[in-house]
Amino acid sequence: MFDNLTDKLDKAMHVLKGHGSITEVNVADTLKEIRRALVDADVNYKIAKEFTATAKEKAIGQGVLTTLKPGQLLTKIVKDELTELMGGSVEGMNLSGNPSIILMSGLQGSGKTTFSGKLANYLKTKKSKKPLLVACDIYRPAAIDQLHVVGEQIGVEVFSNRDEKDPVKISEAAIAYAKQNGFNAVIIDTAGRLAIDEQMMKEIADVHAAVKPHETLFVVDSMTGQDAVNTAKAFNERLNFDGVVLTKLDGDTRGGAALSIKSVVDKPIKFIGTGEKMEAIDVFYPERMADRILG
Numbered sequence: 001m002f003d004n005l006t007d008k009l010d011k012a013m014h015v016l017k018g019h020g021s022i023t024e025v026n027v028a029d030t031l032k033e034i035r036r037a038l039v040d041a042d043v044n045y046k047i048a049k050e051f052t053a054t055a056k057e058k059a060i061g062q063g064v065l066t067t068l069k070p071g072q073l074l075t076k077i078v079k080d081e082l083t084e085l086m087g088g089s090v091e092g093m094n095l096s097g098n099p100s101i102i103l104m105s106g107l108q109g110s111g112k113t114t115f116s117g118k119l120a121n122y123l124k125t126k127k128s129k130k131p132l133l134v135a136c137d138i139y140r141p142a143a144i145d146q147l148h149v150v151g152e153q154i155g156v157e158v159f160s161n162r163d164e165k166d167p168v169k170i171s172e173a174a175i176a177y178a179k180q181n182g183f184n185a186v187i188i189d190t191a192g193r194l195a196i197d198e199q200m201m202k203e204i205a206d207v208h209a210a211v212k213p214h215e216t217l218f219v220v221d222s223m224t225g226q227d228a229v230n231t232a233k234a235f236n237e238r239l240n241f242d243g244v245v246l247t248k249l250d251g252d253t254r255g256g257a258a259l260s261i262k263s264v265v266d267k268p269i270k271f272i273g274t275g276e277k278m279e280a281i282d283v284f285y286p287e288r289m290a291d292r293i294l295g
């Protein structure tokens with residue numbers, strides 16, 4: 001994960017490591033390299049530029065030119081800033097409501113169905129919830145089958161109705177079913193398309209308006225870089241979602257999505273997906289991720 005970025009940041013800061021006395025030019029060069037590393041990792045140029053401008057201010061303000069260990073100080077400044085960039089403190093999930101209603105959104109292939117299963121498993125095993133999964137993809141029967149497979153794997157019931165073509169009605173029926181049968185969390189997996197289109201957006205916005213979820217999550221494939229950020233923007237404008245789920249962080253992602261999404265949509269990353277298995281879900285901790293990026 002982020003190997004390339006870690007490597008480049010390490011190289012950028014190498015000059016300052018072990019240096020007893022450094023100059024403003026050393027610091028400026030290092031920051032330029034850091035900016036380049038961020039842009040190469042698919043971080044939006046403007047964000048990368050702001051990042052290094054703030055780091056420079058802090059570095060000078062905190063006496064990087066006079067400290068005995070400038071490398072250490074700059075590493076700390078960069079780590080704090082990376083943490084801030086990815087959201088600062090940890091954001092929990094809103095599990096109020098009985099049942100708590102969780103709406104999943106995102107493009108097809110983002111990992112939405114897989115994550116719905118992972119989340120159901122997480123709520124069941126870690127939060128002692130009794131979740132119900134709801135299949136709302138009215139276009140792809142295979143997607144409904146997939147959710148049933150996932151449900152069986154983790155021992156969670158799946159609500160579906162292959163004859164109903166209105167996702168609002170399916171969702172409402174599922175919530176009524178949950179109330180009658182003692183489920184205290186309802187996870188609604190919606191249809192996704194390969195690209196954003198008005199019909200999909202209207203459909204999910206209608207479900208959102210009808211069920212008034214306690215938590216709306218936007219699922220995005222971290223491998224898609226800048227596109228991930230654009231997709232997040234489009235979904236957020238329509239749904240004003242509560243948090244982001246970054247999937248496929250186990251792959252060869254350059255990391256740009258993780259580093260840019262929070263500052264573009266101002267919504268926290270809440271979970272990450274790190275594999276295809278049902279257990280491959282983690283709560284997102286910005287500080288831990290910053291540590292990992294810095295190697």
Ligand code: GDP
Nearest residue numbers: 108109110111112113114247248273274275276
């Ligand atoms: P959906 O169309 O958004 O519902 O996406 P799926 O849940 O069907 O996932 C699409 C593909 O990505 C499947 O092959 C999943 O196994 C895979 N996938 C989902 N999440 C992850 C993840 O965190 N890591 C990896 N490596 N693969 C994932």
